Amino acid sequence: xxxxxxxxxxxxxxxxxxxxxxxxxxxxxxxEKATFLWGILAIAMILSGAVPVLSGxxxxxxxxxxxxxxxxxxxxxxxxxxxxKEISVLRRKNQxxxxxxxxxxxxxxxxxxxxxxxxxxxxxxx
Numbered sequence: 619x620x621x622x623x624x625x626x627x628x629x630x631x632x633x634x635x636x637x638x639x640x641x642x643x644x645x646x647x648x649x650e651k652a653t654f655l656w657g658i659l660a661i662a663m664i665l666s667g668a669v670p671v672l673s674g675x676x677x678x679x680x681x682x683x684x685x686x687x688x689x690x691x692x693x694x695x696x697x698x699x700x701x702x703k704e705i706s707v708l709r710r711k712n713q714x715x716x717x718x719x720x721x722x723x724x725x726x727x728x729x730x731x732x733x734x735x736x737x738x739x740x741x742x743x744x
Contacts, residue, residue, distance in 0.1 A: 621676040625667040628676075631692070632663030635699075642703060649706040656699065 636657060643653040666672045730741050 621673075624676045625673050628663055628667035632660045632667065635663065635695075636660035638699075646710070647703055647707050649709065652702045652706055656702070659695075 639648065639653055639656040639660060642648045643650075648656075666675070733739075734741060
């Protein structure tokens with residue numbers, strides 16, 4: 619009976635991870651590569667709990683003493699997911715900042731050309 623509960627718990631956690639991953643991706647806070655990797659992990663969790671051939675591990679871990687390692691693994695996965703999300707947000711902001719800098723450089727070049735044509739002086743003299 620304990621193995622069935624463990625397998626159902628893994629399936630529920632996999633579905634939850636998959637739904638959270640895609641909802642955060644839709645909001646734009648997770649990059650495509652990270653979404654793909656977390657989706658693969660969630661699908662692997664779902665399959666390891668649902669497919670009887672892949673759920674042989676649950677017979678070994680049906681004892682109460684294995685609850686603590688599972689809780690630690692769940693906490694570790696949550697921390698890694700949060701770190702991945704924050705890295706994705708920072709990379710997206712960094713890319714946006716690089717685009718702004720590029721636009722400012724283009725505008726600066728345009729202004730310098732206009733000043734050069736108005737004053738007749740070279741860029742180094744301005």
